[in-house]
Amino acid sequence: MSMSFFRQQSRYSFVQGEHSLIHHLFPEIHPVLLSGLAAVFALILTFIALSFFRRILPKDRGRAFASQADVSVGKPTGAGLFFITSILISALVFLPVDPFTIFLYAVVFLSMIFGFGDDRAKKPWHEYIKGLLDLLVSLSAAVIFVMYAGTEMYLPFSGTFVQLPYYLFIPLATLLVWASINVTNCTDGVDGLASTLSIISLLAFVGLAYLLGTTGSWTYLIPVAVFAILAYLWFNTNPSLLLMGDAGSRGLGVLIALSALFSKSPLSYLLICAVFIVDGGAGIVKISLKRFLKISVLKSIKTPIHDHFRNSGKADEDNSKKWKNQTVTVRFSLVSVFICSVYLLAELICSGILL
Numbered sequence: 001m002s003m004s005f006f007r008q009q010s011r012y013s014f015v016q017g018e019h020s021l022i023h024h025l026f027p028e029i030h031p032v033l034l035s036g037l038a039a040v041f042a043l044i045l046t047f048i049a050l051s052f053f054r055r056i057l058p059k060d061r062g063r064a065f066a067s068q069a070d071v072s073v074g075k076p077t078g079a080g081l082f083f084i085t086s087i088l089i090s091a092l093v094f095l096p097v098d099p100f101t102i103f104l105y106a107v108v109f110l111s112m113i114f115g116f117g118d119d120r121a122k123k124p125w126h127e128y129i130k131g132l133l134d135l136l137v138s139l140s141a142a143v144i145f146v147m148y149a150g151t152e153m154y155l156p157f158s159g160t161f162v163q164l165p166y167y168l169f170i171p172l173a174t175l176l177v178w179a180s181i182n183v184t185n186c187t188d189g190v191d192g193l194a195s196t197l198s199i200i201s202l203l204a205f206v207g208l209a210y211l212l213g214t215t216g217s218w219t220y221l222i223p224v225a226v227f228a229i230l231a232y233l234w235f236n237t238n239p240s241l242l243l244m245g246d247a248g249s250r251g252l253g254v255l256i257a258l259s260a261l262f263s264k265s266p267l268s269y270l271l272i273c274a275v276f277i278v279d280g281g282a283g284i285v286k287i288s289l290k291r292f293l294k295i296s297v298l299k300s301i302k303t304p305i306h307d308h309f310r311n312s313g314k315a316d317e318d319n320s321k322k323w324k325n326q327t328v329t330v331r332f333s334l335v336s337v338f339i340c341s342v343y344l345l346a347e348l349i350c351s352g353i354l355l
Helices: 003-007 021-025 031-052 080-094 099-120 127-149 166-187 193-212 217-236 245-262 266-272 274-293 305-309 325-351
Strands: 152-155 160-163
Touching: 031 080, 031 217, 080 099, 080 217, 080 245, 099 127, 099 245, 127 166, 127 245, 152 266, 166 193, 166 245, 166 266, 166 274, 193 217, 193 245, 193 266, 193 274, 193 325, 217 245, 245 266, 266 274, 266 325, 274 305, 274 325, 305 325
Parallel strands: none
Antiparallel strands: 152 160
């Protein structure tokens, strides 16, 4: 395939007939401006909600076996209820929508609601129940996406797009969304970590979409999500005032996975979200192998990986070589920025744009 494909106008840009509430009033507004207005609106809405209504959020129960779990106990959690809702409200008001887009927004909202239900519960939901709900959300997202955008997929570093059969694409997309939900959830254990990594990943998918010529309505949603997360980060920087909870991590997991799918390069998730996968995925692999196959791996490594590196906060343990929470967040984020930058640069070279 000719590398000029990377420079062509997106085939997934705003479609005639897709209008937002604001676009009906001001039809001449450029979509980029609409995205900017939506982003600012989401930031303000999230900041107000977290400033004045965080007292109604449930209190964190702490995580068993997690480092510094006692520090989080009693803090308001489930803040994802506010920033995910702010993202979706802002998108509905400012960005163009069609039935499929609304269905995908509903899937994101449903994932957030399931997470918030667990945040509110006095006793954590059973892992199998959460797994089943995650599977329901993931399958719904995959099926709706295929009905909306088809099964075309870019092969990284090749400059080639391929068309996968439905029976293959839907299970793979379902696995992607399910994995994204769970690794994002497992990474959410250090102040500012999951949210910062989410911002980096989402922005990388924007860059990739522009590079591949696959920008569209979903691309304009990403700045909205980023600004809402920034407002949340104001309250979640160490020492945090509140936590996103499962409501936030599960909702973000779906948003990130759909961003990968809409970039038409779902395989790029493996690189762009590599820190998520290693940090959160290590624990999933370790527990799954132990529980179902009786195989013990990573015996000397505490999972999630961020717990292996950070100070436990316990007086009876040697923490002299461990990292503080701020150090974990910054260093993991720097690694993520580096990986995303190298990957996008490699795609630029492979596309011939830099040659």
